[in-house]
Amino acid sequence: MGFKVNDVVNGIRVIVCEDSDAASRTTADLIADQLRERPQSVLGLATGGTPLKTYENLIELHRDGQISFAEATSFNLDEYVGLSGDHPQSYRSFMNQTLFSKVDIAPERTHVPDGLASDVPAHCTAYEDSIQSHGGIDLQLLGIGHNGHIAFNEPGSSVDSRTRRVDLTDDTIEKNARFFDSPDEVPREAITMGIATILQAKKIVLLAIGSGKTAAIKSMLFGEVTDEVPASFLRQHVGVTVVLDAAAADGLFD
Ligand SMILES: O=P(O)(O)OC[C@H]1O[C@](O)(CO)[C@@H](O)[C@@H]1O
Numbered sequence: 134m135g136f137k138v139n140d141v142v143n144g145i146r147v148i149v150c151e152d153s154d155a156a157s158r159t160t161a162d163l164i165a166d167q168l169r170e171r172p173q174s175v176l177g178l179a180t181g182g183t184p185l186k187t188y189e190n191l192i193e194l195h196r197d198g199q200i201s202f203a204e205a206t207s208f209n210l211d212e213y214v215g216l217s218g219d220h221p222q223s224y225r226s227f228m229n230q231t232l233f234s235k236v237d238i239a240p241e242r243t244h245v246p247d248g249l250a251s252d253v254p255a256h257c258t259a260y261e262d263s264i265q266s267h268g269g270i271d272l273q274l275l276g277i278g279h280n281g282h283i284a285f286n287e288p289g290s291s292v293d294s295r296t297r298r299v300d301l302t303d304d305t306i307e308k309n310a311r312f313f314d315s316p317d318e319v320p321r322e323a324i325t326m327g328i329a330t331i332l333q334a335k336k337i338v339l340l341a342i343g344s345g346k347t348a349a350i351k352s353m354l355f356g357e358v359t360d361e362v363p364a365s366f367l368r369q370h371v372g373v374t375v376v377l378d379a380a381a382a383d384g385l386f387d
Pocket residue numbers: 179180181182183184210211275276277278279283284285305309
């Protein structure tokens with residue numbers, strides 16, 4: 134698979150792969166191992182550009198008969214406030230198109246926060262309760278924002294934070310504008326799992342691809358554990374694996 138580094142850095146297992154394809158495949162293999170070990174797994178899933186290839190790999194493994202999602206349950210990290218599940222840019226649509234419709238997961242076992250919830254605090258509480266009632270998340274997949282955010286926990290998010298409504302930063306709105314026709318169409322708020330919600334997952338796999346993520350990864354692995362870099366809180370968890378391509382890891386382990 135072309136590993137360059139497979140080591141533990143400040144309590145986090147770091148796997149550096151030769152390119153983005155290998156990093157995505159390594160991430161897919163970790164998820165596939167989880168499903169083989171426990172077919173009833175509760176998976177925490179992520180959106181954004183980063184996991185696209187990983188989802189393609191999982192679909193291939195499923196088509197080859199190597200994994201099944203038939204007994205699995207999923208909870209997504211976040212959703213834009215104000216977008217219905219049918220909106221093409223909603224994270225519900227993203228998940229339906231990129232993964233759920235292409236594997237054997239039961240639609241009723243897939244959970245994404247409802248961007249149109251009329252009572253957002255009640256919806257967030259119910260989302261947390263639903264995760265707990267399914268026994269908690271076995272494996273949480275994460276990406277990372279350029280500013281060190283995980284899910285939509287922007288800098289300043291508390292380590293105790295739970296699923297809640299949040300404002301997006303200008304930086305995140307600008308970065309995510311590529312998925313919309315214009316920056317004005319990017320919602321300004323989201324519902325996101327909190328840092329504490331994420332840290333309750335039994336295992337966490339964070340995938341980062343490309344040189345744009347290097348600074349965030351450096352702060353996460355080597356900087357202070359601080360709410361200014363939400364991903365740095367992952368160092369408080371014993372079961373985190375970070376998978377990087379060579380570009381994201383460039384200069385970090387020289
Ligand atoms: O994978 P991308 O598109 O670089 O996004 C990185 C992170 O930003 C988010 O899309 C939120 O902005 C996360 O869900 C994701 O992990």
